[in-house]
Amino acid sequence: MDHAAVLALFDRETREGARPEGPGTRVERGARVVRRIGAAHGWNGIVWSDLDESTADEAIAEQIRCFTGLGREFEWKLYGHDLPADLGERLRAAGFAPEPEETVMVAEIAGLALDVEPPEGIRLVPVTDATGVDLVADVHTKAFGTDSTWLRHQLQAQLIDDPDHVVVVVALAGDEPVSSARLELVPGTGFAGLWGGGTVPHWRGRGIYRALVAHRARIAASRGYRHLQVDATDRSRPILARLGFEALTTTTPYLFL
Template identity: 45%
Template sequence: MDDLDRTPLADAYRAAYTEQIRARLLVDNVSNIDTDGPLHRKTPLTGRGFLTYTGLDGLEGAELDALIARQCAHFGAHGLSVEWKTHGLDRPADLTDRLAAAGFVPEERETLIVGEAAVLAGEAKPPEGVRIREVSERADLEKIAAMQETVWGYDCSWMVDALTRDLSEVGDPAVVIVAEVEATGEVVCAAWMRFHEGTEFTSFWGGSTLEQWRGKGIYKAMVAYRARLAVERGYKYVQVDASDDSMPILRRLGLLAVETTTPYVWGA
């Protein structure tokens, strides 16, 4: 809970997120969505399952252990790994200890950042010679994956199919944007967003930028571009699961840190 904003506005953002987004699961054509007690459970055909919830309804001790064990049994029977997304304010306090005892392994903690799209949608231009545009063609998605590999140093080829699915799914439409050098078409930054239908929220993802192009206002311009799209479609809030790298930039732009999240993964 370190370094969070503790103001009435931050509390209001957290409450809106908890009510509208926290337990939400994206519906697709290849996953089964059901519930087990307070848990909302997504079971795909392949890949990683997902568990989320608004609260655990006071479960603790042996009852909580039994709930956790049922999830391991369920996803184990399907030959899948699963992510249990914990939040820093979750109760009981020993939830993560019990997950770890059941074989769940924590991944990197992120900070949940929330703000208002209208505040972020001001004028922000990329540097001269760089343009921002929306993309959907496979060739552009392959450029994004190649850029991501350069930034992170590992294989990101899976992103091509993942972004293709995001763009083609029926619910919660996605938009992918790139910042590219006008003269060469080189992608120097890429980001995407989802419009969460039936809520006031959009979510922002990506934003990785080639090292030599950082500090030039590109990330800020990508945020402003997506915020304008959110405003145009009538969405009020922007939500980001922010890394330590992007969090300071987003907070300077006016978003508030309202919660921490840590994925706990079993069967990876």
Template identity: 40%
Template sequence: MTDTSRLLRAYDEQLRTDAETPSAVSVTRLGPLRLVTFLGRRGFVTYQDLGGADEAGVRALVDGAVAHFRSDGGITNVEWKTRGHDHAPGLHEALVERAFVPEEPESIMIGEAAALAVDVPLPDGVTLRQVTQESDVRAMCAMQDEVFGSTPSDASANAILRRQALDDGMELWVAEAGGRIVTAGRLEPVPGTDFAGIWGGSTRTEWRGRGIYRALTAARARSALARGKTLINSDSTEYSRPILERYGFHRVSTTTPYVWTR
């Protein structure tokens, strides 16, 4: 088995379970699907596989998921998380016909935590720290909304604060310059697995290309190792993917979110 095959198998077996949605408010099973509701009445669809469904079966699953979320008038949007390596005949067509809009695909990157835990020099005046206070969390989320082009709101901060209250090991890391957050990201150790995920990586445009994201990632990798996690996973944009590849990470598949808005 190649490294990529081994890592993809570990991803499917260890991460595509309820471990994928630790902050869920509720989870409903529909055949192989997990229909998840998050804080803020956001819906999410995921699964380990589609159970060998043919095209008609896939369409039936999509119809069932849509009916489930439509029946809850408080749900305003739903993300269906697809993976490029799944056997899912007709899924793209079924989703688009039901008003799901595909967003940009991302690379599923996996590698050894030890490979990332290296010393990376920071630019003068830039410091790293882990944050826990509500004011810091809200400042971090506001910066990420800005970088990702999202409409500023309290929704992401409220969701992170709720997750933080679960005390499940999630860590929030920032890099600061002159008292201003310039880079941020989360570490999410996954209980009962070899994995910790690195999520939410974002850097202000004017600070990119100076090694700050690499330093923040290295700090998170060291923390993951201290928690006994040997593998790191990340859904990476085309900005962060090359950084992880330099440290021996493998692009094991892709993931594309399809989003339905009421």
């Protein structure tokens, strides 16, 4: 992989060229910042910036005014190659709190090994209605230990209003939901995003996550996408590397609550 070329393409198509993510969202483009504004329970934040030492502080202050004026909590999605080099320090000084750093991993779908099947006793079921969304939310709560209300609202809205651009899958052991994940298909780009992959603790280490990656990759390939992108935790990064993903950059969510 030509990392520099893929990184430039990733920035141009998915960040600077960001599109609304589901119903009720909009993208606003300024000269130096691109922000996505959604519902109060959805994702709100900064997806791209082109700043330097002379413009960063005012741009940060402007985004705080914008989102607080809307009554929104929001995130500045900072990437490892974003400038200025001290942008993270400037965000902390302005009141943002960093979450754990993740690794942006990318793969060309054509180069992936996709003949991965779920372990015995596990079936992958597409999520198409509120009952399925409840199963996904249950997995999310158990896998990540966080409230899943926002996810339930987001998935229900996407499946109703934008079903062509999101694929949601739940892994069942009998009738028990043990893992789930979604695939977000970004129209007009060559990138499809793998999001939300999580497995409940007592089912980890059995190959379910790997099977969900391969399942979603096959779907993305069938719809003409060239690349897959994942914001990988330390837990998922080794699995993705074994499947053929490569580290492109890092990303750190900076939250303003």
